[in-house]
Amino acid sequence: MTETLAAPAAPQLAPLPQSRHLATSIPGPRSLALHAERQAHVTDGFGVALPVFVDRADGGILQDVDGNRIIDFASGIAVTSIGASHAGxxxxxxxxxxxxxxxxxxxxxxxxxxxxxxxxxxxxxxxxxxxxxxxxxxxxxxxxxxxxxxxxxxxxxxxxxxxxxxxxxxxxxxxxxxxxxxxxxxxxxxxxxxxxxxxxxxxxxxxxxxxxxxxxxxxxxxxxxxxxxxxxxxxxxxxxxxxxxxxxxxxxxxxxxxxxxxxxxxxxxxxxxxxxxxxxxxxxxxxxxxxxxxxxxxxxxxxxxxxxxxxxxxxxxxxxxxxxxxxxxxxxxxxxxxxxxxxxxxxxFEDGSLLANARSIEAAAREALAPLAEETDVVAEFRGRGAMLAVEFADRGTLAPRADLAKAVSERCHAQGVLTLTCGTHGNIIRLLPPLVIGPHLLADGLRVLRKAILAVAAESAAAVSNTAVSNAV
The missing domain is CATH 3.40.640.10 (Type I PLP-dependent aspartate aminotransferase-like (Major domain))
Known part of the structure; x- marks a missing residue:
């Protein structure tokens, strides 16, 4: 009888660095090639928020096939709350x-x-x-x-x-x-x-x-x-x-x-x-x-x-x-x-640290993002609880939804290596769902990128409104 050989043990991977890193543009060349293959074989009925192919994920980081490390503010739509590769x-x-x-x-x-x-x-x-x-x-x-x-x-x-x-x-x-x-x-x-x-x-x-x-x-x-x-x-x-x-x-x-x-x-x-x-x-x-x-x-x-x-x-x-x-x-x-x-x-969840982390995430995000409702004319509200948070974009006064701004902010974040998702009846909301295990420094970095993107898009929107007003007055 032929002896059955045991499968080789899987190699132990080094911990994934918990820091944002851009090795290429996002999406990178390997992701683009794999996305083209996907389009040849997968129904168009499946959408995608960010067309990058993930090689590894852990903590608050997604590492793609091009070597980019992306801050995860999505958790697979609130799924990988204790990280996408939790040891337990x-x-x-x-x-x-x-x-x-x-x-x-x-x-x-x-x-x-x-x-x-x-x-x-x-x-x-x-x-x-x-x-x-x-x-x-x-x-x-x-x-x-x-x-x-x-x-x-x-x-x-x-x-x-x-x-x-x-x-x-x-x-x-x-x-x-x-x-x-x-x-x-x-x-x-x-x-x-x-x-x-x-x-x-x-x-x-x-x-x-x-x-x-x-x-x-x-x-x-x-x-x-x-x-x-x-x-x-x-x-x-x-x-x-x-x-x-x-x-x-x-x-x-x-x-x-x-x-x-x-x-x-x-x-x-x-x-x-x-x-x-x-x-x-x-x-x-x-x-x-x-x-x-x-x-x-x-x-x-x-x-x-x-x-x-x-x-x-x-x-x-x-x-x-x-x-x-x-x-x-x-x-x-x-x-x-x-x-x-x-x-x-x-x-x-037994030691209570994950629930404490969720509350800490809210405090940090609220400090960074809530003031934008006063600092811009297009952030209608920052809201949520714990690590389930949202920024709603709408014109001040009328509350007319601005899905275009939510999309533009999200695209800027993606280009800088921060994964955000949009949602809402009108598509005018950016939602934040970071894993509960995300570290404070990584969280702060992602929030800085998001805040900067919102301010830039808000400034562009204000300039466009001003230019339209001038054109109408001429």
């Missing part, structure tokens, strides 16, 4: 790889699935008996929450909100507010999804009267929408404690608590979509903790397993157990590799 995640996943990669939890069981569920039951807000179901993606978590709410209540309708984002599957597209690019050309969508007002402190019609008026107006709209469609017809209301793709909107104070009271009064299941805002992103484990509100069902994904696909629905045991056996599941749901990654994430 690597070690746990590697050990699991030696044992098995998959059995399907609905066929044969494994302990890590139960341990992830146990941790979530203990840490998700809510002083009640809980159960957890694991899935693979955020959209799956949202869809299964709707299934659970409908099964438990015997009702059909789902209430969602302006500026919401819940996913790209057919049901979650119906629940998402923004049409382009998420819903464009993909209808018709499932029925029984009803939309109502959110409590956007900047853009509410009641904004001039202050936050309390914003909350009161939005809650009145919610009540009116329910009355119009029949509150007894609604299984669930689904909301993000901080809206993500809609613009990192922090709701006016008291709005979530008001929704909690309305849901209780009408027997509606309150679903808190913590997929982007949860897992320490806002300086607490879950963003709803800032409001002192617990959902009947709470959704986790993205940072839950630090890049290995995993999502969860955690909620009241009576609701979770209302579904018949076999009604929930999925071939890859709670994959053992992903569960081990999640357990490593939980361990990383």
């Amino acid at each position: 995640v690597r070690e746990r996943v590697a050990r699991q790889l030696e044992r098995f990669t998959h059995t399907c939890f609905m066929v044969t069981e494994y302990e890590s699935f139960t341990q992830v569920a146990k941790w979530l039951n203990e840490h998700v807000p809510g002083a009640f008996d809980k159960r957890t179901a694991l899935f693979s993606t955020g959209a799956e978590a949202v869809e299964n929450a709707v299934k659970i709410a409908r099964s438990a209540t015997g009702r059909d309708k789902v209430l969602v909100f302006d500026e919401a984002y819940h996913g790209r599957s057919l049901l979650t597209m119906a629940m998402t507010a923004k049409v382009s690019p998420y819903k464009l050309n993909f209808g018709p969508f499932p029925a029984e999804v009803v939309r109502t007002s959110s409590a956007n402190p900047l853009r509410s019609p009641a904004a001039a009267q202050g936050p309390e008026a914003v909350t009161a107006a939005a809650l009145a709209d919610v009540e009116a929408t329910l009355a119009e469609h029949g509150p007894e017809e609604f299984a669930a209301m689904v909301i993000e404690p901080i809206q993500g793709e809609g613009g990192f909107v922090v709701p006016a104070p008291g709005f979530l608590a008001g929704l909690r009271a309305i849901a209780d009064r009408h027997g509606i299941v309150l679903v808190l979509d913590e997929i982007q805002a949860g897992m320490g992103r806002t300086g607490t484990l879950f963003a709803s903790e800032h409001e002192g509100v617990a959902g009947d069902l709470t959704l986790s994904a993205k940072a839950l397993a630090d890049g290995v696909p995993l999502s969860a629905v955690t909620g009241r045991a009576d609701l979770m157990n209302a579904v018949h056996p076999g009604g929930l599941g999925g071939t890859y749901a709670g994959n053992p590799l992903a569960c081990e990654a999640a357990l490593a994430v939980f361990e990383a």
